[in-house]
Amino acid sequence: MPQLTFWYEFASTYSYLSVMRIEKTAAAVSVDVVWRPFLLGPIFKSQGWTTSPFNVYPAKGRYMVRDITRIATQRGLTFRMPETFPANGLKAARLATLGVEDGWGPAFTQAVFEAQFVQGLDISSNDVLLAILADLDLDAADVVARANAPENKERLREATAKAQEIGIFGAPSFTTADGELYWGDDRLDAALAHAADTAARAAG
């Protein structure tokens, strides 16, 4: 089955749109999704930003809220900006990195994005994250310990370094086996079509 790698950052508003639809959208065209949490902070820093571009450029930030609200409404989703934006997504990203290894990564990711952009919670809060782990019937003490283990932290660092190396500068981004890069929820369908098409050519 063809694959699409889904690069997302927990503080990213447009990542929310993709997180909420990628499984269904990919399944409809028989593409497997590889969930790949990473951190945009180090990449933004290398571009000279110390916060979200939506804070650096207020007109862009105001537009983003209108744009996402329109799209969310069309898709039957709720969207609100959290009180703290951008959230520090480091803990969530470490947990998701472990979750992808364990198999609960997508469900955890969706729950964290809903906590942030539906409920408006601060996802850097331990209470918020522990409640999500409990909802998923996970052993929180064990999971948190393994998420903070050096090898798991290193996995996330590697994902972030890899993202920067292959030219990723924002989230969500999507990459295909043949090296194509797509940026933005509005490119998800094109990315999936390319992944499916490339696999069909290779097979045929």
Add this chain to the structure above:
Amino acid sequence: MPQLTFWYEFASTYSYLSVMRIEKTAAAVSVDVVWRPFLLGPIFKSQGWTTSPFNVYPAKGRYMVRDITRIATQRGLTFRMPETFPANGLKAARLATLGVEDGWGPAFTQAVFEAQFVQGLDISSNDVLLAILADLDLDAADVVARANAPENKERLREATAKAQEIGIFGAPSFTTADGELYWGDDRLDAALAHAADTAARAAG
């Protein structure tokens, strides 16, 4: 007939994609297009940029070329980056501002974008602009004189000031009669649908 205002900047690569399709796409849903050339330079300057964001952020610039090339290919268009990027589009924008008043604005605009992104020419060149005016059977001396008249220069300044006032920060952008703003060629269809829908509600 419902209207959509189309804000474009001559140095903008994504504006090229919309310029080449907006007439047909809008006609298909019975929406009138109001062509509104403006200058992004002053707006970028107020954000601290002295050149295109695709030069400020090289990873974004490299991605933009891949992204537009893929989309252009799907639409049967040629796309190449001009030798000079971003071009100084001031003369072209003044001419287009006059052309919109006179009725030859859309044809002139399309020809300038093709000169730049198909042929790779520098559209700040008088020779390039004069050749386009000649192709359109316009009296170049008369047109250039009227384009440089104070009232025409003022029209362009007003369009740019208005763009900034209503929150435009990039091109292409689209605005509807009820004040919605859409940014990017990938939002053109949504903008047209909104314009058509709002008009239908008002009528019904």
